[in-house]
Amino acid sequence: MISALVFVNPQRLVRLSAVDLAIIAIYFLAVLLIGFYLKRFAKSGEDFFLAGREMTAWVAGLSFVSANLGSLELMGWAGNAYQYGILAAHWYWVGAIPAMLFLGIVMMPFYYISKTHSVPGYLQLRYGKPTSALSALSFAFMTILMSGVNMYSMAVVMKVVLGWNFHFSIWISSLTVGIYVALGGLFSAIFNEVVQFFLIWFGALLIPILGLVETGGWNGMVARIHQNFPGQNYTHMWRPMAHFADNPMGVQWVAIVFGLGAVLSMGYWTTDFLVVQRVISAKDVRAAKLAPVIGSFFKMAVPFIVILPGLLGLAALPFHLVPASGMQPGQHSYDEVLPLMLARYCGPGLLGLGITALIAGFMAGMAGNVSAFATVWTYDIYRPFLRKNAPDAHYVSMGRWCTIIGLIISIGAAYIVTHFGSLMDYVQALFSFFIAPLFPTVLLGMLWKRATSAGGFLGLLAGTLSSIVMFTLVELDPSKVALIALSPLAKPLAIDMWRALWSGVICVIVTVAVSLATKPKEDIQLKGLVYGATKIPSEGHLPLVKRPIFWAGVSGVAFLILQWIFW
Amino acid sequence: MSEKRHIVPVWFFVGLLLLIYGCLILATGLAEWSNPPQTIRADLHAPVWWGGLLVALGGVYCYFFAPGRRKS
Numbered sequence: 223m224i225s226a227l228v229f230v231n232p233q234r235l236v237r238l239s240a241v242d243l244a245i246i247a248i249y250f251l252a253v254l255l256i257g258f259y260l261k262r263f264a265k266s267g268e269d270f271f272l273a274g275r276e277m278t279a280w281v282a283g284l285s286f287v288s289a290n291l292g293s294l295e296l297m298g299w300a301g302n303a304y305q306y307g308i309l310a311a312h313w314y315w316v317g318a319i320p321a322m323l324f325l326g327i328v329m330m331p332f333y334y335i336s337k338t339h340s341v342p343g344y345l346q347l348r349y350g351k352p353t354s355a356l357s358a359l360s361f362a363f364m365t366i367l368m369s370g371v372n373m374y375s376m377a378v379v380m381k382v383v384l385g386w387n388f389h390f391s392i393w394i395s396s397l398t399v400g401i402y403v404a405l406g407g408l409f410s411a412i413f414n415e416v417v418q419f420f421l422i423w424f425g426a427l428l429i430p431i432l433g434l435v436e437t438g439g440w441n442g443m444v445a446r447i448h449q450n451f452p453g454q455n456y457t458h459m460w461r462p463m464a465h466f467a468d469n470p471m472g473v474q475w476v477a478i479v480f481g482l483g484a485v486l487s488m489g490y491w492t493t494d495f496l497v498v499q500r501v502i503s504a505k506d507v508r509a510a511k512l513a514p515v516i517g518s519f520f521k522m523a524v525p526f527i528v529i530l531p532g533l534l535g536l537a538a539l540p541f542h543l544v545p546a547s548g549m550q551p552g553q554h555s556y557d558e559v560l561p562l563m564l565a566r567y568c569g570p571g572l573l574g575l576g577i578t579a580l581i582a583g584f585m586a587g588m589a590g591n592v593s594a595f596a597t598v599w600t601y602d603i604y605r606p607f608l609r610k611n612a613p614d615a616h617y618v619s620m621g622r623w624c625t626i627i628g629l630i631i632s633i634g635a636a637y638i639v640t641h642f643g644s645l646m647d648y649v650q651a652l653f654s655f656f657i658a659p660l661f662p663t664v665l666l667g668m669l670w671k672r673a674t675s676a677g678g679f680l681g682l683l684a685g686t687l688s689s690i691v692m693f694t695l696v697e698l699d700p701s702k703v704a705l706i707a708l709s710p711l712a713k714p715l716a717i718d719m720w721r722a723l724w725s726g727v728i729c730v731i732v733t734v735a736v737s738l739a740t741k742p743k744e745d746i747q748l749k750g751l752v753y754g755a756t757k758i759p760s761e762g763h764l765p766l767v768k769r770p771i772f773w774a775g776v777s778g779v780a781f782l783i784l785q786w787i788f789w
Numbered sequence: 790m791s792e793k794r795h796i797v798p799v800w801f802f803v804g805l806l807l808l809i810y811g812c813l814i815l816a817t818g819l820a821e822w823s824n825p826p827q828t829i830r831a832d833l834h835a836p837v838w839w840g841g842l843l844v845a846l847g848g849v850y851c852y853f854f855a856p857g858r859r860k861s
Contacts, residue, residue, distance in 0.1 A: 241817050245810060252806055263796055281799055409796075416799045417806060424807070428839060432830050538829075569826030571817035571836050575810055 235383045235558060236565045242574025249421070249578045250398055253414050253585070257402025260409040267614045270407030270621050271597040272339055272503050279509040281416060283516030286500040287524075288415040291422055292587035293580040294375050296528050300563075301556035303532025304543055306471050307456025308788055310532065311525045315459075316483040318521050319781045321491035323774045325501070326514035329492050331758050332668050333502055334510045335750045340502075341495040341664065342602040348667040348751050349678035351606060356682060358602035360656040361495060362595055366628050367652070369591035370635020376584040377636070383561045384577065392636055395581070396629050399588045403596075404625040407618075408503060411586075411593040415500070418582040419520075425579025426527040429560075432567040433534035446537035456536060459788045466709040466716075473716035477707070481719025485726040486654070489661035496594040507759050511770035518777045522784065528560075535559040538566070588632070596624035651693055651718075658722035659685020659729035666733050671752050673733060674740040681733025689725035797856045804850025811843025 238246075264270045277285070302310040338344040342361065346354035377391040402410045437443040444457050455462050455469070462468040463475040491497060491514075504510035535543065539562065546555035554562060564576040600620045605612075663682045666673045695702045696717065704710040707720040748755040766772050818836025825831035852858075 241813055245813060248806075248809060252802070256802055259797070413799045413802065417803055420803050420807065424810075424839075424843060428835055432833070432835060435833070436829055566829050567835070569817075569821070569828045569831065569836065571814035572839060575814065 235554075235561050236573060236577070238384065238574060238577065239570040241571050242577065245571070245574035246578050246581065249582060250394075252417070253398060253402050256413050256417075257405040257410045260406030260413060264405070264407040264409050265618070267601075267617045267621070268339075269409065270618045271601065272499075273408040273412050275503055276505045277412060277500075277503045277509070277513075279504060279512035279516055281412065282501050282504040282509060282513035284419050284520070285412040285415040285503075286497055286513055287517035287520045288419040288422075288586060289497050289500055289590045290521075291419065291524065291583060292372065293379065293583035294372055294587070296422070296426070296580070296583060297379065297557050297560045299528045300532040300535075300560040301543075301558070303529040304535045304559045305532075305545075305556045306469070307454070307536075308459055308529060308533065309462075309469060309471050309473075311459060311529045311788070312478055312482065314521060314525045314529070315781060315784060316478060317487040318491060319518050319777065320483055321487040322514045322518040322521060323777060324488065325492040325498070326511045326518075326770055327774050329664070329668060330501060330510045330514065331507060332751060332753075332756070333498065334504070334507050335756060335759070337750075338502070339601050340598055341493050341498055341660075342598055344664065344751075345667070345678070346602070346606070348748075349663075349673075350675040353663070353675065353679040353682055354602060355607070356679065356686075357656075357660060358598050360686070362598050362603060364652055364656060365496065365591050365595045365598070366631050367635050369588055369595070369628070369632035371639055372584065372587050372591070373632055374636040374639040379561075379580070379584075382558065383580075388640075392633060395585050395588065396633055399585050399592065400626055400629045403589050403593055404622045407621060407625075408499065408593050408597075411589040412500060412503065414582075414589060415586045418579075418586040421575070421579045421582045423527065425576040426531070426560075426564075428572060428576075429563045429567055430526055430530040430534065433531065433538060433563065436567075437534065437537050443534060443537045447533065450536060456533065457788070459785065461789060466711040471715060472709070472711040472713040473719070474709070477712075477716050477719040477723070481716075481723040484723075485658055485661065486719060486722040488665075489657040489659075489722065489726075493660040493664050494657055495598060496590050499594050499597060508761055508764075508770065512773065515770050515773045515777055518774075519780070522777070522780060531563045532559050535563055538563075588629075592625050592628045592632070595628045596621045599624050599628075654718055654722060655686050655689040655693070655725075658689060658725045662726050662729045663733065666730065666737075667752065669753050670737075671745065671748055671754055672737055672742050674737045674742050676740045677733045677735075677737030680736045681729045684732040685725045685729030688728045689721055692721045692724060798854045800850050801854040801856065804847045804852075804854060806847070807843045808847030808851055811840050811845075811847050813840070815840030815844055 263274070268274055299310055299313065333344060336344055336347055338347060342354045342358035345357050373392055373396065376395065377388045380386040380391040381388055402414065406413070434440065434443065437446055447456050460475065463473070463478065466472050466474050501510055501513045504513050541554070543554050543556050543559060546557065549555050561580075564573065568576055600617050604620055605617065609616075659682055662685065663678055666681070667678060692706050696706060701710070703712050703717060706724065707717045712720070745755045750756050761769060814836050818834055818840050822834065822837070825834065
């Protein structure tokens with residue numbers, strides 16, 4: 223069936239055998255069957271949008287980290303590792319672990335106690351409808367566009383790697399995702415994210431294992447990299463961070479620590495509803511706190527299957543990869559390093575598992591986008607502004623339709639990107655406009671009783687607008703990079719970090735200034751929403767090893783040891 | 790997963806999929822033992838031990854999380 227529909231592309235990277243195709247077909251069948259099975263459990267709004275709030279810490283934790291483990295991420299960061307070396311691991315460690323632990327220990331109790339269904343839902347409770355509407359509309363709009371961009375990228379990857387037809391990839395994956403999410407809602411999305419998590423690990427883990435065997439272990443790999451790329455530092459994370467010119471990324475430690483670690487990653491991991499929704503579905507406060515902590519251990523390990531294959535590519539591939547923009551016929555781009563390494567070590571069967579892992583990653587990413595979109599549209603836009611007080615079944619029905627409509631819009635966006643390729647870069651930049659200032663807004667709301675509705679709204683608006691202005695300035699006049707990123711050498715990733723840092727700072731200044739000039743809410747109105755006005759439920763007399771704070775400490779120590787090892 | 794509604798645990802689905810994939814990969818590895826594919830370090834017969842690992846792990850998950858073994 224599948225082979226009959228495949229478009230044969232002579233330049234494809236890998237050729238699949240019958241057993242590989244069987245493995246892929248079984249995956250599609252499995253996710254559909256899971257969706258049909260879970261439909262009977264997704265009856266109420268809480269079931270459909272929040273998986274009944276009955277996920278264990280392990281399921282919520284794996285789903286939380288898996289929602290961010292899409293194939294674009296895997297292939298893109300493996301490509302970045304080939305281009306920049308182990309510096310790319312900053313996005314997995316300082317760019318994720320502190321934020322995940324902060325979410326679990328500090329912020330999760332408020333998301334959970336307030337019984338909110340979403341991040342915009344929390345903003346409505348804390349700051350009122352205008353802030354919530356701004357956040358919900360921007361999130362819904364960007365999520366669905368991002369879904370389209372991911373869909374487009376998936377189809378391109380499938381064409382390059384497997385030679386599959388572009389339209390076939392888009393429609394078959396969208397239909398499958400649409401069916402299983404519309405049937406089981408967040409239940410389906412979470413179940414499939416957990417399945418995807420295992421597939422990705424078992425599909426990709428052989429690359430570093432066999433790669434290290436081939437190159438003679440870590441030391442052998444480093445020696446080969448030095449031999450292939452003399453004079454380049456690809457294997458230290460912090461040593462080349464003193465100055466912009468010392469590393470190929472054109473970034474300095476201040477931007478990594480404060481721009482990436484303190485603003486961008488905090489914004490993504492603690493306020494992007496796509497990932498936070500997974501943790502809100504936990505069965506109790508302890509599970510909700512523990513889920514991101516569990517996720518942090520797995521996130522810390524992901525560089526083993528993403529960054530290490532990129533480094534092994536530097537050591538083992540007999541040719542050099544090049545940027546996609548300057549690629550000549552017969553050459554391969556940085557982003558192709560992961561499938562190239564997969565084809566290098568994996569024959570029939572294992573290759574099918576690896577490709578299935580990539581497809582699963584793409585589909586789980588789409589499912590995450592549409593399930594989050596359906597929730598925010600239904601609960602934060604449709605219910606408060608268009609139809610209040612409808613029966614619960616009406617909102618579930620709306621959620622199911624939103625899933626389908628969201629996917630159709632995503633497909634439309636994917637085809638628009640096909641014709642306007644540069645739109646892809648803009649959509650990704652747009653997403654960062656809204657995420658970076660959202661973190662200070664939510665955090666001030668949780669920690670500072672004095673923050674007012676006007677302060678929250680104007681702070682979020684000012685942070686978002688300032689980010690847009692900075693982006694536009696650089697687009698119109700590239701020399702303005704020196705003004706925003708403090709160096710003309712800054713590369714796009716570094717500019718993103720600085721823009722996030724400035725927009726976060728502006729958001730805080732405006733929120734604080736406006737709040738001090740306006741009337742705050744009474745303490746009684748802030749109960750369950752802000753520290754100092756909320757009683758955090760006790761964890762009772764749990765032994766130390768069952769407490770989230772203990773495991774957060776272990777995770778924090780492991781994170782510091784990794785920085786020291788790869789300093 | 791759910792103790793309220795007796796949903797089959799996700800771990801069972803994970804185990805089942807790993808078991809099926811493990812069988813397919815192990816069988817492929819054994820079938821090509823004397824004529825391995827043209828991949829690097831094919832002499833290590835990765836499909837055999839990796840497929841075996843998937844079968845073992847999938848079997849354990851299926852056994853411990855099978856619907857019939859769930860607490861009521």
